[in-house]
Amino acid sequence: MNLTHPFNMLYDLCIAGSGPAGIITGLEYSRLNPGKKILIVEYGHAGKNDRNSLDDSIKVHNNVNHYGPYECTNKGLGGTSATWGGRCVMYDEIDFMERGVTGDDCTWGMDILKDLTPYLPKTAEYFECGEPVFNLNEIKEFKNTHIAEGFEEGFVTDSVIERWSMPTRFGKRYAEQLKASRDIHILEGYEFRDFKAPDEKGNVTSATIRNVLTRQRLEITAMKFVLASGAQETTRILLRNKQLFRNLDAVPAALGHYYQGHISGKIASVVFNGNPNKTDYGFMKSRDNTYIRRRFQFTPDFLKENNLLNTAIWLDNPLYYNPLHRSGAMSFMYLAMITPILGKKLAPPAIAQSITKGKRTGINEHIRNILRELPHSLLTPAAIFYKRYLLKRKLPGVFLFSPENKYALHFHSEQVPHYENRLYLDEDQETLHIDYTLTDDDINSVIKTHKALDSWLQKCGCGKLTYWYEEDELYEAIKNMSRDGMHQSGTTRMADSPRKGVVDSNLKLWGTSNVYVCSSSVCPTSGQANPTFLLGAFACRLAKHLMMN
Structure with a gap:
């Protein structure tokens, strides 16, 4: 990682952002192209303050369903992986298919999934998540x-x-x-600002960056540019640089629109009929010592026939804050999580919020739970703490055995690509507004998939669902509990023309010949999966494409 930065150098590749996408793109391109000069520009810097001007200039208009910027992203080398939970999930075939529920807005296709498949082993290496096999039957x-x-x-x-x-x-x-590389330069504490307009052939020769502290501007020249600054910041850069589309008839209408995440929460529990000791309620280990976990999902044919959104449902704990769970271990962990200093060390803000729901309630009842189940109330959390914080390969989460064979169900569901869900800039060209809401299709699909799961479990004689709400309360309950903003996608979506999208199938920005986007913002549909692993596969694929073009 060369710390001297000759700004008059013509770089072979300039990458904006040093999260997983930026780092994988840079390392893979360097591996495939020894001797090529790469510059990675990162906004965050050593000694950075708790607050920053980018996050301070984001205005979220729906705080019920969308987290604030400081809860969703991180600045600095490594990006948001600094607080990432580590869940690696692959998108499903249904996510790339045209379906009634997504209308004409599923603008990628099965060829994309096929093209990404050869890059999954290398992606799994970067993420250290074992072999890239996502089905237990394999x-x-x-x-x-x-x-x-x-x-x-x-x-x-x-x-x-x-x-x-x-x-x-x-x-x-x-x-x-990165430090050992002679070819990769890391420039921290600089904001990617402006691109020079493309020439008639679509070639962009330079971009302006700005020092976060001194506000000094510098010009960077490069043969190719990759925007890997996360969905929100990548979109902000493009909204500010509409001159990049000067060779098109118009700025792509999709830019900034179709903003998606996931709808998630808990509305029911499952009660299994069989032996509780034979229920896979938590994590398993594969032969390579990697943690894996089951989830309920639905076949593509069923989803298409019933016009439902892709949804995963997994076994979970009851709500931590409600002492009626009567678990001393859960009560101990809840009290630890709401302790101001300790809680911040145990989990990132958004994850802590999803566990505690921001509630401080039933303290005396929680203490009684702890006392009633001593010493297990302390021994179980101690064992979990050791596995989760002191080992190299950490226990990913906490799931507790239920002798009643009853578990809460956590749903994680796709959203409809909705045009009005969008990111846009204020007149000052600095303030980024987020308009985000849940649609009727989003919410009703969750209700229908739960009913389908209940029906199937009862048909098998395996178990049944018990709901936490009356049927006429489900819609509002889901609408009020679901909160995202961490799994951002859709705003620079991939399509086969600038009339439908912002980048082509190779992630190249329409209207240019050498500017690319490597961000989850290119995903037209959000699927049931968080986009991190898929984005890594896109980064590996992009590095190969850049080598050959």
């Missing part, structure tokens, strides 16, 4: 096993899994490798 020791006694696969499946990273903090993990 893993010998788990083939034809099930989540609970009596379960059978049909239109509901239990074999698709999530894999877990260390979690890998890309800044710490790859700092030495």
Whole structure:
């Protein structure tokens, strides 16, 4: 990582952003192209303050369903991987298919999934999440096993899994490798500002960056540019630089629009009929010692036939803040999480919020739970603390055994690509506004997939769902509990023309010949998966494309 920065150098590649996408793109391009000069420009810097001008200039207009900027992203080398949970999930075939529920707004296709497949092994290496196999039936020791006694696969499946990273903090993990490279320059504390307009052939020769502290502007010249600054900041840069589209008839109408995340929460529990000791309620370990976990999902045919959004549902704990769970271990962990200093060390703000729901309630009842189950109230959290914080490959989360074979169900569902969900700049060209809401289709699909799961479990004789709300209360409950902003996608979506999207299938910005976007913002649909692992695959694929073009 060369710390001298000859600004008059013509770089082969300039990357804006040093999160997983930027780091993977840079390292892969360097590996494939020895001797090529790469500059990675990162907004964050050593000794940075708790606050920054980018996050301070974001205005969220729906604080019920969208987290604030400081809860969603991180600045600095490694980007948001600094507080990433480590969940690696692959998108499903249904996410790339045209469907009634997404209308004409699924603007990528199955060819994209096919093109990404060869890059999954290298992606898994970067994320340190084991072999890139996401179905238990393809893993010998788990083939034809099930989540609970009596379960059978049909239109509901239990074999698709999530894999877990260390979690890998890309800044710490790859700092030495970047430092050892003679070809990669890291420039921290600079904001990517303005592009020079493309020439008639679409070639962009330079961009202006600005020192975060001194406000000094510098010009960077490069053969190719990649925007990998996260969905919000990448979109902000493009909204500010509409001259990049001068060779088109108009700025792509999709730019900044179709902003999506995931709708998530808990509205029901599942009660299994079989032996509680035979229920896979928590994490399993694969043969490479990687943590994996089951989830309920639905087949593509079922989703298409019933016009439903892709949804994953997994077993979870009851609500921590409600002492009626009567678990001393859960009460101890809840009290630890709401303790001001300790709580911040145990989990990032958004994850802590999802656990505690911001509630401080039932303290005396929680203490009684702890006292009633001593010493297990302390021994269980101690064992979890050791596995979760002191080992290299950390226990990804906490799931507690239920002797009643009853578990809360956590849903994580796709959103409809909705044009009015958008990012846009104020007249000052600095303030980024976020308009974000949940649609009727988003919410009703969650209700219908739960009913489908209940129906299938009862048909198998495996179990049944018990709802936490009356049926006529479900819609409002889901609308008020779901909050995202961490899984940002859609605002620079991929399409086969600038009439439908912002980048082409190779992530190249329409209207240019050498500016690319490597961000989850290119995903036209959000699927059931968080986009981190898929984005890594896009980064590996992009590095290969840049080498050949």
